[in-house]
Amino acid sequence: TQLLEQSPQFLSIQEGENLTVYCNSSSVFSSLQWYRQEPGEGPVLLVTVVTGGEVKKLKRLTFQFGDARKDSSLHITAAQPGDTGLYLCAGDGSGNTPLVFGKGTRLSVIA
């Protein structure tokens, strides 16, 4: 059974601080997707990383896929209150396999 461990589970920081969220597994994934989920809504895709070592930037968010494609990180620079939310990583296998989700990191950015 593939598992994805996300850490930290909860994170509360001041506006302007930097933070990193980690997503780790003992399994290799073909790709990894990061989603953001607001209360009462579905996960909204932020990025897909496919190649080992790949780095993608989305404004102040930087996503990295580990060289071995077993782990990923999300780094937010100068966090803002609008970044508050639940961040989910999800691993994708080969072919049409279902996504394996982590438990999520609930981020709170205080003004």
Place this chain on the structure above:
Amino acid sequence: EPEVTQTPSHQVTQMGQEVILRCVPISNHLYFYWYRQILGQKVEFLVSFYNNEISEKSEIFDDQFSVERPDGSNFTLKIRSTKLEDSAMYFCASRNRGLSNQPQHFGDGTRLSIL
């Protein structure tokens, strides 16, 4: 931007009753999925569907569950005899190709409450 739509947004049902959750995937997508999220827990896979048949299903997806694509646009999840533990958010997702670099897009979910 095209999106996955789900109805109803909230369904309240008595235990033992049948419930049908509806989804309209993105129009050019071919692969469809149902996931559920029990309050406070992680998103769990239920079933995947392609070419009018189930591709894969999890242990959660027992005989009480079924899926159907009755026409060219809808994708439904039926629970035949609901149990209290079926209370959860149910998410439909779709993607256009069965490749891992093609992301799954999610609807906003149906909150199912079993009384």
